[in-house]
Amino acid sequence: MTHSENSRATAGWSSTAGFFLAATGTAVGLGNVWRFPFLAGENGGGAFVVVYLIAVLMIGLPLMMAELAIGRKGRAAGDQAVRNLSGEVGASPWWGSIGWLSFIIPFVGIGYYSVVGGWVSDYFAMAFVNRADAGSEFNDMLADPVRLLVGQTVFLSLVTYVVTKDIRQGIERIAKFMMPAFFLLLLGLAIYAAVVGDFARAVDFLLAPDFSALSTKVVMLAVGQAFFSLAIGIGVMMAFGSYLPSNVSLFRTAGGICLADTLVAIIAGMMIFPLLFAQGLDPQSGPGLVFITMPGAFDAMTGGAVLYFLFFALLFLAAFTTGVGTLEAAAAWLINRGVARPKAAIWCGIGAWFIALITMLSFNILSAVRPLEFIAMFAESSIFDVIDLTIANLLLPLNGLLVALFAGWAMKNNTLIREISPAGVYRIWHGIIRFLVPLGLISVLISLWG
Numbered sequence: 001m002t003h004s005e006n007s008r009a010t011a012g013w014s015s016t017a018g019f020f021l022a023a024t025g026t027a028v029g030l031g032n033v034w035r036f037p038f039l040a041g042e043n044g045g046g047a048f049v050v051v052y053l054i055a056v057l058m059i060g061l062p063l064m065m066a067e068l069a070i071g072r073k074g075r076a077a078g079d080q081a082v083r084n085l086s087g088e089v090g091a092s093p094w095w096g097s098i099g100w101l102s103f104i105i106p107f108v109g110i111g112y113y114s115v116v117g118g119w120v121s122d123y124f125a126m127a128f129v130n131r132a133d134a135g136s137e138f139n140d141m142l143a144d145p146v147r148l149l150v151g152q153t154v155f156l157s158l159v160t161y162v163v164t165k166d167i168r169q170g171i172e173r174i175a176k177f178m179m180p181a182f183f184l185l186l187l188g189l190a191i192y193a194a195v196v197g198d199f200a201r202a203v204d205f206l207l208a209p210d211f212s213a214l215s216t217k218v219v220m221l222a223v224g225q226a227f228f229s230l231a232i233g234i235g236v237m238m239a240f241g242s243y244l245p246s247n248v249s250l251f252r253t254a255g256g257i258c259l260a261d262t263l264v265a266i267i268a269g270m271m272i273f274p275l276l277f278a279q280g281l282d283p284q285s286g287p288g289l290v291f292i293t294m295p296g297a298f299d300a301m302t303g304g305a306v307l308y309f310l311f312f313a314l315l316f317l318a319a320f321t322t323g324v325g326t327l328e329a330a331a332a333w334l335i336n337r338g339v340a341r342p343k344a345a346i347w348c349g350i351g352a353w354f355i356a357l358i359t360m361l362s363f364n365i366l367s368a369v370r371p372l373e374f375i376a377m378f379a380e381s382s383i384f385d386v387i388d389l390t391i392a393n394l395l396l397p398l399n400g401l402l403v404a405l406f407a408g409w410a411m412k413n414n415t416l417i418r419e420i421s422p423a424g425v426y427r428i429w430h431g432i433i434r435f436l437v438p439l440g441l442i443s444v445l446i447s448l449w450g
Helices: 003-011 016-027 030-042 046-074 078-089 093-126 134-143 145-164 168-196 199-207 216-230 236-241 250-278 286-299 304-335 341-361 383-410 423-449
Strands: none
Touching: 016 168, 016 236, 016 250, 016 304, 030 046, 030 093, 030 216, 030 250, 030 286, 030 304, 046 078, 046 199, 046 216, 046 236, 046 250, 046 383, 046 423, 078 093, 078 236, 078 304, 078 383, 093 134, 093 145, 093 286, 093 304, 093 341, 093 383, 134 145, 134 286, 145 168, 145 304, 145 341, 168 199, 168 250, 168 304, 199 250, 216 250, 216 383, 216 423, 236 304, 250 286, 286 304, 304 341, 341 383, 383 423
């Protein structure tokens, strides 16, 4: 390891375990506990899960390795890492667009993500007061812009505060506390659901695929969910990788993150669906699944108030760790340009707050606004829906495609072999990242947007 590499690694993670918890915390979030269950519920259950697993293995894992390798080899986050490597191998400066997207995606993403984080914060706070009917409570919350504003402001302020700290004192310290607590809560609630819920039906729903339910839309949503869930395509893994010492195996590290993230999504499904089926509730409840259907299920159970508290504590931990990692990716873009970390975090946090404000208003004051109604697929989409679909199903796959092409084609053969070893792993990865990943992502983009 060179002196510059050693200095950056020393300034970063205190240990490989600290990095793993922080990276896993960024990947594991509302995408696993909120988005995955409702998408699986709406799109055929097991068939959706199979496509999702294939996407994680064949696209998510190779891309995560590529992002970590680019960050570590370039010894910088996002755009600076790409520029460093482009200059080293004589590649076109146009590859810098990866860096721009790696700022825009997390910056806009944390804006709309903090709206849902505000919902979670609101519901978690309600655990300490008397709760009304879950369905009317959720609708009342969405209709109240002041209430939504308070929730998202609290959530985003806490996230911003953590990012103002350095890697060790900020995201790593939070992850070391929050991730073990998250996993304990998740496993405890899943075991409870298996005992008191309709576990057999949940297993059949999630793990026994009916491939007649597959469609182009289901495949596209499953691939988009893999990107959303794994936090690839937003530049955060490049930023995290830039602080990794050279003796850490990227294959084992990325594989461990993908495995943990996937297990959390499956376990979250096995926590939610047994309780829904036991109460005779509909799994196809859409985005309101954990805010309407789950509280309704808890209300019908003995000890429901305790279960409600634990469930939304779990959801808050998931939302918060991902929020911190996402804002970190956006702030890293400014830090690369010489802005002090506290100032970069605050600037990004304030900008994201205004994005969140507009997004939040799409549920009440601006609920009738359809900003892209002249495009058929967006004709009925609110501001929130447009951002969600554009981020998860366009910009994330597009940036992932650029990363794959950059790592597989712009980089000369063996440029990244020191980062991805042994040589046998590198050859397999190199073939997948050059051919399979780009073909898969181009097919996704054409099918969804063609």
